Amino acid sequence: xxxxxxxxxxxxxxxxxxxxxxxxxxxxxxxxxxxxxxxxxxxxxxxxxxxxxxxxxxxxxxxxxxxxxxxxxxxxxxxxxxxxxxxxxxxxxxxxxxxxxxxxxxxxxxxxxxxxxxxxxxxxxxxxxxxxxxxxxxxxxxxxxxxxxxxxxxx
Numbered sequence: 001x002x003x004x005x006x007x008x009x010x011x012x013x014x015x016x017x018x019x020x021x022x023x024x025x026x027x028x029x030x031x032x033x034x035x036x037x038x039x040x041x042x043x044x045x046x047x048x049x050x051x052x053x054x055x056x057x058x059x060x061x062x063x064x065x066x067x068x069x070x071x072x073x074x075x076x077x078x079x080x081x082x083x084x085x086x087x088x089x090x091x092x093x094x095x096x097x098x099x100x101x102x103x104x105x106x107x108x109x110x111x112x113x114x115x116x117x118x119x120x121x122x123x124x125x126x127x128x129x130x131x132x133x134x135x136x137x138x139x140x141x142x143x144x145x146x147x148x149x150x151x152x153x154x155x
Contacts (some may be wrong), residue, residue, distance in 0.1 A: 006030065007151035008037060008121065012047075013143040015129035017105075018151075019088055019121045026077035029090055029099065029120040034150050036069055036101055042148035050135045050142075054110060057091055058145055059102035065138070068100035077118045083110040086123040086130075105130050 006021040023030040036042060041061070048065055049057040060067040076096040083089060083106050091102035099118060106113075107130070123130060133143045 004152035005150065007124075008033065008148060009151050009154050010042075010126075010148045011146040012129060012133070013146060014132040015126060017126035017129055018124050020124045021121045022081070022119065025079045025081050026090075026118045026120040028074055029077055029118050032071065032074055032101070033103070033120060035071070037148045037150055038153065040147075041069055041101065042145045044144055044146065046139065046142035046144050047133050048139060048142060049104075049137050050133050050139055051137060052135050053108050055104040055106045056130055056133045057102060057104040059091065063138070063142065065102075068102060071100065073097055074099045074118075077120075078115050079119055080115060081119040083113040083117070083119065085109065086127050087119055088121040088123065089113065090118040090120060092117065107131065 008019040010017040021030045045058055045061050046063045047056050047058045048063045085108055087106045088103055090099035091104055092099040
């Protein structure tokens, strides 16, 4: 594990997923993910929108795709990092500065999202578990994040 302060350990109903955070790309978004993880915000949150060959989206405690945290929306930190398999990027509305708590993990190349969504991390272990997440839009009886922690805190 490179840097425990910039590594997320996400236990899902399909198994463990380790995400390397990229504060060099999106410092504000990385800070938000770490803050919400430390608050336990993501624990038991469903993967509410999972599209085969595209991505698995989570981060909405209501499971509807319209919810978020009580924190203010984030200013966009669009970057040139490509949306390829394993990349973690922030979901948002059609307003650029509307990302809050929802994020998605890309299954396959989705380069059409490049520079329009904020990439903040990448799965370094457990992508095979992400592949097992139940598909649907919305997902019936969805898989969930059991717990999501900053590795530095999990020791």
